[in-house]
Amino acid sequence: MLARATLRAAGAAKTGVTGLAKRNASTSSSSEAAAAWKNNALLASSTAFAIGSVAWYYYQFGRQPYAMTxxxxxxxxxxxxxxxxxxxxxxxxxxxxxxxxxxxxxxxxxxxxxxxPYRSLVGTMMTVNEAKTLAEENEYDTEPNDEGEIEKRPGKLSDxxxxxxxxxxxxxxxxxxxxxxxxxxxxxxxxxxxxxxxxxxxxxxxxxxxxxxxxxxxxxxxxxxxxxxxxxxxxxxxxxxxxxxxxxxxxxxxxxxxxxxxxxxxxEMDQRKRMGWKVMAIGGVLFALSVWVKRHRWANIKSRRMLYQDPSIGSTPAAKQPGSTFRR
Amino acid sequence: MGGLAALFRRNAVFLGVIFTGAFATELAFETTANSIWDQINRGRQWKDIKHRYMESEDE
Incomplete structure (x- = not known):
């Protein structure tokens, strides 16, 4: 409707001052056919333009870039x-x-x-004593001593x-x-x-x-x-x-x-997966519970039947005036 | 009606049942979930294989 109105306005503008004296363009049958043709052409060209611009944009920016061989x-x-x-x-x-x-x-x-650190190996793939022995094979810097010298000490689990x-x-x-x-x-x-x-x-x-x-x-x-x-x-x-x-x-x-x-x-993967399954189990139970509660609360609303009894027909007295509440 | 009514009559009883119930449920759930997990992953975890390396030691 909008496109047609626009076309009509454009046609009226083209005819100029003389058009004003004539009948309305849309009521004349010969200019009706011309307007339909223009309308179709406008629709087709704008559709083609939209598709073309999307295609061009995808061609420019949408494709996966493979910069390397x-x-x-x-x-x-x-x-x-x-x-x-x-x-x-x-x-x-x-x-x-x-x-x-x-x-x-x-x-x-x-x-x-x-x-x-060595401590993370304990309880994962080594016993405490194995990890300690392994740590002691290497030397680490100590804190500066009284003379400011940094000495070497055998490694600890925290190294x-x-x-x-x-x-x-x-x-x-x-x-x-x-x-x-x-x-x-x-x-x-x-x-x-x-x-x-x-x-x-x-x-x-x-x-x-x-x-x-x-x-x-x-x-x-x-x-x-x-x-x-x-x-x-x-x-x-x-x-x-x-x-x-x-x-x-x-x-x-x-x-x-x-x-x-x-x-x-x-x-942390072992602990993460174990905790994840517990979350899924608890969450599943809570979700089922919430579904049940929702159905329970909505049961009344969904199963009720609403009846309207026209007060003027029934045996009950009619409402006194429009808008006043009718109660049985 | 007897059991439930007795539960709701005194607030202290009601609260106590909720708290102990939560504690017991938590305990039961954790124990069950962990045992299922250990069953699925039997032989893969450190506690399943550490006896091979702990025998000669005191700990």
């Missing part, structure tokens, strides 16, 4: 069915213990684990696991310019999490594929973004000897160390 993105990690990632499963603490052994014997020569290098510059200098990242939060820090780290550790090919360019000092790994990684393959079958008799294959060690790194990134 697939090689630079790195191969997508395979998705593995991790048992500890299920919503109702804790970490396998025997695997955590094995994974920590792998970290200590293999990874810790280059990678730090600076956010994990953090020492880093292999004094600082990042020393780490770079020792590793051909590449910094081995801290592993404390690595599972959270990398896209793909556990799957990525497992794929990276087990994904080194025997030799780089034909045509792949590998710079000197780097190693080929398809899962690493850019495919050139400074870390060489470290896990080989039988590299560590597990105390619980598990066969130390490459994938077993990778799996254990990945689970351990997941623990170091999320040490």
């Amino acid at each position: 697939p090689q630079e993105e790195g191969l997508h990690a395979t998705r593995y069915p991790w048992e500890h990632e299920k919503l109702y499963k804790t970490f396998d603490h025997a695997a955590l213990r094995r994974g920590f052994q792998v970290y200590r014997e293999v990874c810790s020569s280059c990678h730090s684990l600076s956010r994990i 953090y696991i020492p880093s292999p290098y004094k600082n990042d510059e020393a780490a770079r200098a020792a590793n051909n310019g590449a910094l081995p990242p801290d592993l404390s939060l690595m599972v959270k820090a990398r896209h793909g999490g556990c799957n990525y780290i497992f794929s990276l550790l087990t994904g080194y090919p025997e030799e780089p594929p034909a045509g792949a360019v590998v710079q000197s000092g780097l190693n080929f790994n398809p899962y690493f973004p850019g495919t050139g990684i400074a870390m060489a393959r470290v896990l080989y079958d039988g590299l560590v000897e597990y105390e619980d008799g598990t066969t130390a294959t490459t994938s077993q060690m990778a799996k254990d160390v990945v689970e351990f790194l997941n623990w170091s990134a999320e040490p």
Whole structure:
């Protein structure tokens, strides 16, 4: 209606002063057909313009930007069915213990684990005495003594696991310019999490594929973004000897160390899942209760029947005047 | 009508029943939930495997 009125107004304006003397444009049958055609054209063109502008905007800004080549993105990690990632499963603490052994014997020569204190190992994968013995193997700075000298003392449970290098510059200098990242939060820090780290550790090919360019000092790994990684393959079958008799294959060690790194990134996971299920149980009961209460309260309202009896027809006396209340 | 009426007659009895009831429910729920959780995760938690490493020690 609005468009038609607008068109009519425009037509009237075009005819100008002479149009005023004529009959109204909308009542004349010949200009009615012209107005309908204009109306259709206007609708079609504005629709086309709207669709076109949305399409252009999506083309400009809506698409996923892939700035890098697939090689630079790195191969997508395979998705593995991790048992500890299920919503109702804790970490396998025997695997955590094995994974920590792998970290200590293999990874810790280059990678730090600076956010994990020895005390957090107690009751998770070690007994108190084991953790204390482990802490005492390392020396830490003391408070300044009477002469202001800082001496060395054996480690305590409250100390953090020492880093292999004094600082990042020393780490770079020792590793051909590449910094081995801290592993404390690595599972959270990398896209793909556990799957990525497992794929990276087990994904080194025997030799780089034909045509792949590998710079000197780097190693080929398809899962690493850019495919050139400074870390060489470290896990080989039988590299560590597990105390619980598990066969130390490459994938077993990778799996254990990945689970351990997941623990170091999320040490609260066991407690979180246990609490989560309790919340779901209590919340479910409360929700069912609230549904029942709602139905109970509404039962009267929903089941009532409202009747209107015209007071003028019935045997009961009619209301005295309009608007006055009628009561039986 | 006897049981419920006796419950509501004295406020102290009513409150006492609510408080002890909440305490008992909490206790029962926690115990049940934890035992179910430990049942699902049997053999995975530290308390299930620590006997392997604690034997030679006093603690």
